[in-house]
Amino acid sequence: MSNGMTRRERQVTDLQEILSILDKCKVLHLGLVDGDEAYVVPMNYGYEMQYGTLVLYLHGARQGRKIDLMRKNPKVFFEMDCDIEPFEGDIACRYGITYASIMGRGKAEILEDVDEKKHAMSVLMKTQTGKDFEFEDKMVAFVSVIKITASDYTAKRRPLPKGKE
Ligand SMILES: Cc1cc2nc3c(=O)[nH]c(=O)nc-3n(C[C@H](O)[C@H](O)[C@H](O)COP(=O)(O)OP(=O)(O)OC[C@H]3O[C@@H](n4cnc5c(N)ncnc54)[C@H](O)[C@@H]3O)c2cc1C
Numbered sequence: 266m267s268n269g270m271t272r273r274e275r276q277v278t279d280l281q282e283i284l285s286i287l288d289k290c291k292v293l294h295l296g297l298v299d300g301d302e303a304y305v306v307p308m309n310y311g312y313e314m315q316y317g318t319l320v321l322y323l324h325g326a327r328q329g330r331k332i333d334l335m336r337k338n339p340k341v342f343f344e345m346d347c348d349i350e351p352f353e354g355d356i357a358c359r360y361g362i363t364y365a366s367i368m369g370r371g372k373a374e375i376l377e378d379v380d381e382k383k384h385a386m387s388v389l390m391k392t393q394t395g396k397d398f399e400f401e402d403k404m405v406a407f408v409s410v411i412k413i414t415a416s417d418y419t420a421k422r423r424p425l426p427k428g429k430e
Contacts, residue, residue, distance in 0.1 A: 369418025
């Protein structure tokens with residue numbers, strides 16, 4: 266993927282800051298390919314780093330458009346954002362909004378192994394709530410659990426302008 270980010274000074278490369286953005290965002294926008302159209306669906310997520318690779322977990326119903334599309338084409342794109350705060354300026358073009366965001370691409374896999382599904386759901390709940398939950402087999406039987414292994418991603422932060430902090 267091109268890493269030619271405009272406003273490169275806003276790029277976040279510090280891993281601890283990237284992890285704190287992943288902790289905060291809570292909602293991910295999942296981009297899928299539907300023939301010659303794009304399809305984007307908001308979802309809650311969990312994440313973990315596996316040997317330096319970002320892995321995301323999602324869950325939902327076992328049927329529906331996103332699951333059908335993933336089965337046809339597992340290449341996905343994701344975006345998440347947080348720390349949204351509008352600020353004012355003296356003229357219209359100095360108004361703006363703060364943000365922290367992550368965008369990346371990866372491969373989606375619909376998990377079938379019960380232990381993998383339970384692990385994924387514990388990770389998802391930890392990201393969403395900060396708490397540890399354990400899952401029994403029957404609790405994951407009727408949901409689809411999706412694992413996305415990110416092939417690459419970038420992070421970006423726009424802070425408040427100087428003088429407005
Ligand atoms: C903040 C947030 C968090 C969410 N978290 C989750 C989650 O963790 N897991 C999960 O499964 N779902 C979650 N949802 C719901 C999710 O966005 C989808 O509605 C749901 O997953 C069904 O997707 P689908 O592709 O199977 O759609 P289908 O049920 O197959 O629906 C098909 C059509 O319905 C319409 N549609 C579907 N979803 C939406 C929507 N959200 N808003 C408007 N129109 C829609 C679209 O036109 C779509 O083409 C969340 C929604 C929001 C807003």
